[in-house]
Amino acid sequence: MKVIAPGVQTTVQDLPGRTGHWGVGVPPSGAWDDRSFALANIAVGNDPGAAGLEAVLNGPVLRFTGRALVCLTGAVGRAVLDGRRVRPGVPVAVSPGMVLDLGLADGGLRQYLAVRGGLDVPHVLGSRATFLLGGFGGHEGRALREGDELAVRAVQNPVEPAEVTPLLRPPTGTWDLRVVPGPHGAPDYLTEDGLATFFGAEWRVDHRSDRTGVRLAGPVPAFARTDGGEAGLHPSNIHDSAYPVGGIMLSGGTPVIVGPDGPSLGGFVVPAAVVRADRWKLAQARPGDTVRLRPVTPEEAAGLNAARAAELADVRSALATFHLPEPRDARPAPEPGTPARGTAARGPVVRRPAPLLDLPATGGRPALTARRSGDHHLLIECGPPVLDLVVRMRMHLLARAIAGLALAGLKETVEGVRSLLLAVDERRLPLDRLAEAAGEAWLTLADPATVELPVREVTLPIALDDPSVHEAMRRYQTSVRPDAPWCPDNVEFIRRINGLASREEVFGVVAAAEYLVVGLGDVYLGAPVAVPLDPAHRLVTTKYDPARTWTPANAVGIGGTYLCVYGMEGPGGYQMFGRTVPVWRLPNRGDPPWLLRHFDRLRFEPVSAAELARARADIAAGHRDLETKPATLTLADLTPAETPEAAAFTARRRAAFAAERARWAEQPGGGAAAGGVGGRPPSKRKATS
Numbered sequence: 217m218k219v220i221a222p223g224v225q226t227t228v229q230d231l232p233g234r235t236g237h238w239g240v241g242v243p244p245s246g247a248w249d250d251r252s253f254a255l256a257n258i259a260v261g262n263d264p265g266a267a268g269l270e271a272v273l274n275g276p277v278l279r280f281t282g283r284a285l286v287c288l289t290g291a292v293g294r295a296v297l298d299g300r301r302v303r304p305g306v307p308v309a310v311s312p313g314m315v316l317d318l319g320l321a322d323g324g325l326r327q328y329l330a331v332r333g334g335l336d337v338p339h340v341l342g343s344r345a346t347f348l349l350g351g352f353g354g355h356e357g358r359a360l361r362e363g364d365e366l367a368v369r370a371v372q373n374p375v376e377p378a379e380v381t382p383l384l385r386p387p388t389g390t391w392d393l394r395v396v397p398g399p400h401g402a403p404d405y406l407t408e409d410g411l412a413t414f415f416g417a418e419w420r421v422d423h424r425s426d427r428t429g430v431r432l433a434g435p436v437p438a439f440a441r442t443d444g445g446e447a448g449l450h451p452s453n454i455h456d457s458a459y460p461v462g463g464i465m466l467s468g469g470t471p472v473i474v475g476p477d478g479p480s481l482g483g484f485v486v487p488a489a490v491v492r493a494d495r496w497k498l499a500q501a502r503p504g505d506t507v508r509l510r511p512v513t514p515e516e517a518a519g520l521n522a523a524r525a526a527e528l529a530d531v532r533s534a535l536a537t538f539h540l541p542e543p544r545d546a547r548p549a550p551e552p553g554t555p556a557r558g559t560a561a562r563g564p565v566v567r568r569p570a571p572l573l574d575l576p577a578t579g580g581r582p583a584l585t586a587r588r589s590g591d592h593h594l595l596i597e598c599g600p601p602v603l604d605l606v607v608r609m610r611m612h613l614l615a616r617a618i619a620g621l622a623l624a625g626l627k628e629t630v631e632g633v634r635s636l637l638l639a640v641d642e643r644r645l646p647l648d649r650l651a652e653a654a655g656e657a658w659l660t661l662a663d664p665a666t667v668e669l670p671v672r673e674v675t676l677p678i679a680l681d682d683p684s685v686h687e688a689m690r691r692y693q694t695s696v697r698p699d700a701p702w703c704p705d706n707v708e709f710i711r712r713i714n715g716l717a718s719r720e721e722v723f724g725v726v727a728a729a730e731y732l733v734v735g736l737g738d739v740y741l742g743a744p745v746a747v748p749l750d751p752a753h754r755l756v757t758t759k760y761d762p763a764r765t766w767t768p769a770n771a772v773g774i775g776g777t778y779l780c781v782y783g784m785e786g787p788g789g790y791q792m793f794g795r796t797v798p799v800w801r802l803p804n805r806g807d808p809p810w811l812l813r814h815f816d817r818l819r820f821e822p823v824s825a826a827e828l829a830r831a832r833a834d835i836a837a838g839h840r841d842l843e844t845k846p847a848t849l850t851l852a853d854l855t856p857a858e859t860p861e862a863a864a865f866t867a868r869r870r871a872a873f874a875a876e877r878a879r880w881a882e883q884p885g886g887g888a889a890a891g892g893v894g895g896r897p898p899s900k901r902k903a904t905s
Contacts, residue, residue: 217284217331219364220315221277227346228335228354228366229253231265234343238480238628238639240810241737241783244461245345245353248427248476248499249326251524252289255383256330258531259287259307261375266334267344269360271327275318276360278329284310284368285332285377291387291500293322305381307332324387324500332377336367340802341809347477349428349786350741352802378531387500394494394512394520395464398568399587399595400485403440405451410438414487415509415566419471423503427477430498432507436469437487446603447483448776449758455603456483456735456745456778458630458637460593462490462498464509468761473498480630481738481745483776487568489590493520511566517591518642572651575658582607584658586651589637594647596636596654603747603777605854607634608734609664612814617657623650631814633734633745669849671815674842676781678820679828680723681707682795684768689792692764701880702760706791710774714755715872722755722793723822729753731779731818732849741800742810743783746818749853752862756869759789770796770832772820795828796820797835797842804838811842815849 219226231253233246247253247270254264269276275295285307288295292304295318302308302316310316318327337344337355346354355364402411414437422431444453452466458481459465459474465484466472473490475498488509490498501507512520527534572594573586582599589595596614599607615631618638625645630637640650685706693703702709707719716722730753731746738745748754759775764787771782773790780790783800802809812818823831834840 217278217280217366217368219276219360219362219366220279222360222362222364223271223276223318224274225272225348226276226360227270227348227358228267228337228344228360229270229346230267230334230344233345233476234341234347234353235627237341238458239630239736240742240808241480241740242341242350243347243477243480243740244343245347245427245476246343247328247345249290249324249328249496251496251528252326252384252499253328253330254528255305255380255531256287256289256328257334258528259289259305259378259380260285260330260332261371261377262330262332262334263372264528266330266369267337268331268335269329271318271321271329273325274320275327275329277315277317279315280310280312281365282312282368286310286316287330287377287380288318288327289330289380289384290327291321291324292318292327294319295327303381305384306379307377322386323389325502326499331368333369333371336369349477350784378535380531380535382535383527383531387502389502389505391497391501391505391507392510393497393507394491394510394517395488396491396514396517396569396588396590397488397511397566398486399589399597400454400487401566401568405440405454405485406487407438407440410440411487411566413437414471415511417508419507419509421501421503421505421507422470425501425503427475429475429478430473430501432471432473434471437466444483445601446777447601452484453776454483454485454601455633455635456481456738457486457595457597457632457635459486460489460590460637460639462492462495462590463593464488464490479737479740481632481735486589489593491517491520491591493517493524514569514588514591514647521591521642572648573655575655580663581658582610584655586654588647592640592642592647594638594640594650594654596638596651598634601634603633605732605734605747605749606664606851609667609669609849609851609854610661611636612669613661613664613667614654614658617661618654621653621657623653626650630737631735664854665851667851669815671817671847671849672813672844673819673847674812674816674844675819675821676796676842677823677828677831678726678772678794678796679825680726680794680822681719682768682771682825682828684795685771685773685792688764688767688771691766692760696762696765697760700760701876702758702791706773707793710755710757710791710793713757713869713873713876715868725753725755726793726820727822729819732854733812733814733816733818734778736810736812736814737783738778738780739782739784739786739788741783742812743799744779744781744812744816744818746779747777748779749817750856750862752859752865754866754869756873757791759791761789763787763789767792768795770798772796794820797828797832801836801838816844817847817849 229247233244295302340353351357419432419434439451441451447453463486575584577583586596625641628639729748733744735745767788769785773792775790
């Protein structure tokens with residue numbers, strides 16, 4: 217096929233996408249409306265996951281240079297082949313020279329094209345799917361452009377084509393999303409009324425939605441806490457924990473449903489997750505569409521997923537037993553007490569499922585709980601919600617122990633600060649059995665006092681006050697929020713809120729600190745989240761609210777207590793003070809593309825912007841590697857003795873932080889309860905969408 221016109225955004229995708237790398241910030245990507253995509257492939261006789269095209273809003277115009285069998289599904293409405301209308305779900309034979317124009321999507325947002333044999337693009341990290349933000353996979357890691365040519369693979373194990381039109385589900389504009397409550401809920405994070413509001417509201421899809429996540433506009437649920445403690449000033453903030461795809465994080469007061477290109481790690485509570493069988497709806501929801509969240513039990517979710525899997529496994533049987541759906545514009549009658557469109561309501565009290573594991577603290581071993589995070593993820597959390605580096609080591613040891621069990625059906629492992637997210641094929645490894653195995657492993661873990669981890673010391677060059685980070689600050693002040701307390705200069709804000717005398721003192725603390733990597737992939741692609749080992753070096757800030765729309769790749773910043781190196785260009789919320797070298801390199805001469813590891817001990821060496829530019833180019837090209845040397849990590853490294861210097865630093869920082877909050881409260885529209893300029897709480901809100 218040759219691309220005559222690319223459409224708004226057309227990418228090559230497959231199924232199930234890129235699995236096994238969620239723990240280092242590589243999302244699965246893949247076709248978002250996986251149901252429509254699988255049906256298109258089945259219609260032309262392909263494996264359901266064969267590579268095809270996903271087109272947003274306005275599809276591409278394609279000229280075929282060879283014979284082909286194609287099928288369109290999803291929000292198809294105006295597609296024509298050489299001027300003749302193409303019916304969705306029907307396999308169509310195409311001759312050389314014919315032109316297929318997908319046209320505008322009808323009702324929904326995404327259309328899908330499958331070609332018999334599947335598109336022939338390289339595998340990258342195990343998948344042909346495009347990850348646009350990362351710039352890899354699909355066709356050269358990007359959306360299609362005019363003049364691109366796509367090859368079609370030879371047909372493997374041919375299967376008879378089949379019309380699937382009766383099984384297609386046209387978009388409606390009103391979406392009922394079935395969700396499994398938890399892992400976070402009431403009364404520890406939300407109030408009972410807040411949780412009832414969350415499930416009872418009619419939400420509207422925000423225009424700032426894409427493959428990274430779907431933002432929902434509506435009421436702000438009531439939180440049970442006044443703030444997130446060390447994790448951040450907003451009560452939605454928690455210490456960095458992993459999200460499942462389909463998880464609904466509360467970013468400040470805004471629900472964001474994690475999409476197939478979304479982040480794996482972040483710092484927000486997750487009160488529910490969309491059932492896998494309903495995630496296709498998110499791909500078709502347009503800005504302005506309405507969404508209701510309908511809680512279901514884990515057993516009901518399992519039934520929904522099993523029914524869909526059976527339908528796709530035997531399409532011909534499904535067609536034989538098919539019953540016509542309601543008319544397209546039909547709406548179910550509202551239940552008594554249902555609010556009018558656009559209003560909030562107090563829904564029924566919804567309880568998250570009971571923990572699958574709940575081990576009390578015993579001796580020096582902290583408590584451990586395991587809860588469902590949706591229908592095929594288990595979230596294990598350790599101890600109270602505070603920053604404890606010994607707990608972080610314990611969770612790392614638990615992750616290693618579970619990996620050593622080689623459990624069939626365990627697909628992903630993501631380490632958080634005090635948590636562990638495990639993804640499973642629930643048909644092979646039920647979550648209750650996984651929780652039982654995790655509990656047994658926990659009770660036999662070695663005492664951290666006896667553990668010496670082999671780690672690395674890594675020295676990263678850093679250009680403090682790099683011009684690129686000041687360009688990001690300038691853009692933010694110009695186009696997003698000119699009155700933000702961190703404008704016009706993040707470093708000045710860091711200085712002021714930590715009670716330091718000069719920007720040189722800020723840079724001195726950064727240069728003197730040794731940072732411990734406690735997470736990977738916080739902002740994608742192996743990006744480290746790290747904390748200073750010495751409390752005397754723990755600078756603390758708020759995050760941007762709202763977030764930046766642009767951050768240069770490898771900018772270095774601080775949010776809360778945590779430092780992060782941005783793995784790629786994109787949005788962000790950390791207060792920036794410099795830029796370093798790439799922490800991701802693809803290809804990487806047979807080595808993993810993520811260049812940092814859990815528990816690396818980082819130091820920064822100041823260099824000029826010109827020196828950094830040379831180092832960045834050399835590392836990106838593979839001419840140079842990060843500067844590393846072997847090291848160890850013990851319990852003593854994680855629990856340094858408190859010194860008078862550290863106590864004085866912390867006291868000064870807290871006083872400066874309180875003074876800054878008082879200044880915000882004096883601003884028009886501020887106030888202690890609001891906690892931010894113009895009543896805008898200085899939350900940990902990240903741009904995930």
